[in-house]
Amino acid sequence: MLLHLCTWAEVEAYLKNSKGIVMPIGSTEQHGPNGLIGTDAICAEVIGREVGAAAGAMVGPTIAVGMAVHHMEFPGSMTLKPSTLLAVIRDYVASLAEHGFERFFFVNGHGGNVPTIRAAFYEVYAELRALKGANAPDVRCALVNWWEAPGVGALSRELFPGVEGSHATPSEVSVTQYAYPEAIKSAPMTPQVAPSGGFHDARDFRRRYPDGRIGSDPSLARPEHGRRMVEAAVAGISDQYRRFVEEA
Numbered sequence: 498m499l500l501h502l503c504t505w506a507e508v509e510a511y512l513k514n515s516k517g518i519v520m521p522i523g524s525t526e527q528h529g530p531n532g533l534i535g536t537d538a539i540c541a542e543v544i545g546r547e548v549g550a551a552a553g554a555m556v557g558p559t560i561a562v563g564m565a566v567h568h569m570e571f572p573g574s575m576t577l578k579p580s581t582l583l584a585v586i587r588d589y590v591a592s593l594a595e596h597g598f599e600r601f602f603f604v605n606g607h608g609g610n611v612p613t614i615r616a617a618f619y620e621v622y623a624e625l626r627a628l629k630g631a632n633a634p635d636v637r638c639a640l641v642n643w644w645e646a647p648g649v650g651a652l653s654r655e656l657f658p659g660v661e662g663s664h665a666t667p668s669e670v671s672v673t674q675y676a677y678p679e680a681i682k683s684a685p686m687t688p689q690v691a692p693s694g695g696f697h698d699a700r701d702f703r704r705r706y707p708d709g710r711i712g713s714d715p716s717l718a719r720p721e722h723g724r725r726m727v728e729a730a731v732a733g734i735s736d737q738y739r740r741f742v743e744e745a
């Protein structure tokens with residue numbers, strides 16, 4: 498069930514049986530020579546929606562722009578400041594909590610979002626306590642990064658041994674190729690496997706990683722690999738969702 502394709506009456510009926518909701522969150526940022534700008538949002542949305550279908554869960558609107566300040570030297574990248582993203586997450590959760598949702602299960606597609614998502618959860622908890630103290634609703638928020646789901650790492654090592662890297666990875670590019678075969682791009686990779694390491698700010702990122710990749714060879718991406726990635730992620734994450742909503 499997708500929230501934006503439901504009527505209010507359907508949401509009201511759903512809440513009689515479940516307080517859980519899947520919240521896809523991604524990013525809109527460069528993903529190397531053949532990766533789509535929307536890669537992280539697409540991965541979170543595709544996997545989050547399939548988790549919802551597998552677990553019978555409501556799925557909220559995708560938060561498609563995340564914290565991507567470090568990608569801003571590449572055209573097309575968009576970012577929310579950490580404080581803005583925190584406020585967006587807080588308001589999404591607060592408005593749904595008003596209607597009775599209590600278990601917020603964020604399926605994340607972008608590593609750069611993680612600190613801010615975690616901070617936002619505590620912002621929500623602190624605000625609810627400040628407003629209602631011991632009578633605050635029993636709101637719980639959980640975060641899963643799809644690439645850390647059980648089964649996904651092993652599949653990546655099987656399909657892309659040694660060249661998964663950490664940005665513009667063949668795994669995430671494969672997921673977008675599976676989701677949008679009409680938008681598959683090809684481009685030369687020079688060098689074939691991108692350098693690995695850290696970075697400071699956006700200018701430093703582009704200086705160290707001129708084509709936008711870190712440690713990866715996304716020329717190995719294939720839509721059929723993406724299908725297997727999605728299946729592995731959905732199996733693992735659906736189990737995590739069920740445990741989260743059933744937990745005492």
Ligand code: NI
Nearest residue numbers: 536537665669
């Ligand atoms: Ni990504």
